[in-house]
Amino acid sequence: MANTPYPESYYAASANAVPPRPALQDDVETDVCVIGAGYTGLSSALFLLENGFRVTVLEAAKVGFGASGRNGGQIVNSYSRDIDVIERSVGPKQAQLLGQMAFEGGRIIRERVAKYDIQCDLKDGGVFAALSAKQMGHLESQKRLWERFGHTQLELLDQRRIREVVACDQYVGGMLDMSGGHIHPLNLALGEAAAVESLGGTIYEQSPAVRIERGANPVVHTPKGKVRAKFIIVAGNAYLGNLVPELAAKSMPCGTQVITTEPLDDELAKSLLPQDYCVEDCNYLLDYYRLTGDKRLIFGGGVVYGARDPANIEAIIRPKMLKAFPQLKDVKIDYAWTGNFLLTLSRLPQVGRLGDNIYYSQGCSGHGVTYTHLAGKVLAEALRGQAERFDAFADLPHYPFPGGQLLRTPFAALGAWYYGLRDKLGF
Structure with a gap:
């Protein structure tokens, strides 16, 4: 099985030392299988473990391999579309709930750094x-x-x-x-992964999810093993590929x-x-x-x-x-x-459930450091039966890109060109 290392970056070169993590080689059972060891997956795992769930995390490469370990490292509040835009779209009641959550992600990061003594240059x-x-x-x-x-x-x-x-x-x-503020993003992810393991969670690296067997007791298959779970959280974001076709179509x-x-x-x-x-x-x-x-x-x-x-x-x-x-x-x-x-076309995160037991959050649209930490808390609440905040996100309207997957890139690039021109001309 291929071993995928971190891409060359300042973050990878200055990462804190961590123990090697095994690839999944057999069949395991757990309460929750989390797909993806980035911020969304790690935050979900931590909140679930703190509430007594058994959690297994599958990572295709290494902890923080994707955006969580490569981003600009900035703690920026709210969403890629701000609360006033949300309010115009969904009305004041739903916007009020989303607005109350818009500044929670940064607080969660600071709480995690303090509670688990994560060395990530927080400023x-x-x-x-x-x-x-x-x-x-x-x-x-x-x-x-x-x-x-x-x-x-x-x-x-x-x-x-x-x-x-x-x-x-x-x-x-x-x-x-x-x-607001800033952190070493990969070291934050590595510290959160260590916290997951300190609470009894298991993380398998070099273990891509290749197929989800849906049903009352879903099973996630990897090249050399499988995880049978009561619930699945899909947290692959931009690195999910076509594992869940329904999610790929709208992002x-x-x-x-x-x-x-x-x-x-x-x-x-x-x-x-x-x-x-x-x-x-x-x-x-x-x-x-x-x-x-x-x-x-x-x-x-x-x-x-x-x-x-x-x-x-x-x-x-x-x-x-x-x-x-x-x-x-x-x-x-x-x-x-x-x-x-x-x-996403709306530039708002997509949150939802497939069937009764597969949950997902994706599409931070460039605003993910704080939102992903909030998302982990909201997903964990939903699995515990407290779905009000989950539903506030899940009820946001989302649409496929015009022209489907073939034309989504040129359409988005054309839109960006237009807004970039407005920036340059000042109107």
Whole structure:
């Protein structure tokens, strides 16, 4: 059986040491079989174990192999579509419940880090940076919206204040969210996996789910074994493939690119981001960046629809970094990689149940670090018979991409081109 290692990245190179995990070689029984050892699967497993379930996790490659171990490492609240958009779509009652959950994922991350002593370079503070007066007006509205749902750790930044937190002269202002922040994402996943095992859960790596045998007692088959369970949680997201055809039809894997500089000297690092906050701009196709624990700059941006790997990631992202920070023109890039996230047409997560015992959550649409941790809690609640919050997500409307799988990539790329043009022209 093929052994799939981590792709080359700064995160893989700086990952905390962990014990090897076996591949599934036989038949096992459990209460819940979780497919995928990313944030959604690990969060689900932890909440279930804490509530007395027996849990087995199957991972096709290694813990955090997908988006959970490759993302920008930013703790960003709410969803890819904000609460006002949800409210217009589903009405005030459902939106109220989803709005109350919009800031819970970040709290769950901090609780996990503290409870299980996870070493993942957690830092508080995230900045949304406005490139135009229109974007600044949107942030002012967003602050009022989030405060309506009880989220108050927010500060609007005028042009002078944003210069104090980021050394970039592109921005006219911004908003600081002190409940945002950043982490080493792979080390967070590895720490959560260790927590799963400390509670008696089992994780099998290099054990892809190749078939689900549905029924009253569903069975998940791998190349050399199978897991018989009472419930299944499907948490593969952009790396699920066609294991569950009903889920593949309404989503599309997309790639985003990230580069990491060589370590910066302390003075230069502090001059770029004096308070060590993470930053993302307010464009539709946004740029995002932050400092690592060892004073490198991680800079990401861009989307490749259909999840193709670009030939030269540095050539795509380095110009974006230098536009923000021309003072880094002589700095070497040590790492460049791509990773996939799962996009839905609505840009809202898809949550639901197939039959009576197969649950799923997918399609974070680039906003997954916090949402996936919330999703694990919501899925665990549903398995315990507390489905109100699960139903609030499950009742969100979702549609297939126009033209089906054949045309979803060009349609999405055309839409992104349109919004990218609006960003550049400022309308």
